Amino acid sequence: MPVITFANTKGGAGKTTAVLLLATELEQMGFRVTVLDADPQYWITRWRENSADKTTVKVVPYVTLASLEKHIQESRSESDYVLIDLPGARTPLLAKAIGYSNHVLIPIQGCSMDAQGGAHVIELMQYLADKGNIHIPFSVVLTRVNSMVTTRALQTVKTLLAERRVNVMDTPIIERSAFRDVFDCGGTLHTLTAGRVSNLEKARENARAFADEVLMHEALRCRKLQLGKAASLRAVA
Numbered sequence: 135m136p137v138i139t140f141a142n143t144k145g146g147a148g149k150t151t152a153v154l155l156l157a158t159e160l161e162q163m164g165f166r167v168t169v170l171d172a173d174p175q176y177w178i179t180r181w182r183e184n185s186a187d188k189t190t191v192k193v194v195p196y197v198t199l200a201s202l203e204k205h206i207q208e209s210r211s212e213s214d215y216v217l218i219d220l221p222g223a224r225t226p227l228l229a230k231a232i233g234y235s236n237h238v239l240i241p242i243q244g245c246s247m248d249a250q251g252g253a254h255v256i257e258l259m260q261y262l263a264d265k266g267n268i269h270i271p272f273s274v275v276l277t278r279v280n281s282m283v284t285t286r287a288l289q290t291v292k293t294l295l296a297e298r299r300v301n302v303m304d305t306p307i308i309e310r311s312a313f314r315d316v317f318d319c320g321g322t323l324h325t326l327t328a329g330r331v332s333n334l335e336k337a338r339e340n341a342r343a344f345a346d347e348v349l350m351h352e353a354l355r356c357r358k359l360q361l362g363k364a365a366s367l368r369a370v371a
């Protein structure tokens with residue numbers, strides 16, 4: 135049961151939107167998904183209340199530092215994926231959630247020069263690797279990217295990340311009104327009505343490509359683990 139945490143200590147980077155897109159796409163593919171909602175604005179909890187039987191995604195509200203471990207343990211038997219939506223602030227919950235994660239996704243707005251909150255999480259991940267020998271895979275996902283043009287802000291963010299050798303997901307999350315409509319209407323991109331929502335098909339394609347890439351990353355991680363175990367067994371034999 136992989137745990138994927140979405141973290142950026144800056145508010146409004148697009149964490150909650152990315153969590154919802156991934157959760158509902160994984161559901162569409164047939165996976166059982168639990169979202170642990172630690173965002174003090176509880177958008178995902180409210181979305182779930184507003185979605186009735188339009189989704190099977192399970193949402194655990196009011197997740198705190200004290201309750202996180204319990205919720206992860208409880209989710210083990212009933213979920214294929216657990217996604218954690220963190221607050222957009224510096225909080226002790228960040229380090230704790232990272233410690234339980236198989237992959238940390240750091241949404242950074244492609245439309246804004248301000249990548250500081252993302253940089254804070256990247257520094258924490260690199261510190262854990264360098265000083266604690268704790269290697270948790272992490273990737274930046276560029277969010278709210280303009281579908282038509284590569285802005286100077288986006289180029290600057292990409293250059294900064296390349297200089298730091300940070301893995302950036304190939305699929306950015308595009309700025310789409312459909313991604314806001316899902317919160318307003320409840321349900322998923324697949325239950326929204328085409329015609330009422332602009333560029334719905336493009337939004338679905340984007341969400342699917344994002345989820346596919348996360349799954350590919352997960353498959354690679356599992357393969358590496360298996361190879362590592364096989365190598366250790368050979369060494370013992």
Ligand SMILES: Nc1ncnc2c1ncn2[C@@H]1O[C@H](COP(=O)(O)OP(=O)(O)OP(=O)(O)O)[C@@H](O)[C@H]1O
Pocket residue numbers: 142144145146147148149150151152173175177220221222223277278279307308309310311313314
């Ligand atoms: N790809 C997108 N397309 C359109 N609107 C978006 C997109 N991503 C985020 N938004 C909008 O930007 C705002 C902030 O997004 P979101 O709530 O996902 O960020 P957040 O990082 O979870 O914020 P916080 O740190 O406050 O929890 C919301 O109004 C959301 O609808």
Ligand SMILES: [Mg+2]
Pocket residue numbers: 149150151173175177219220221222
């Ligand atoms: Mg949020």
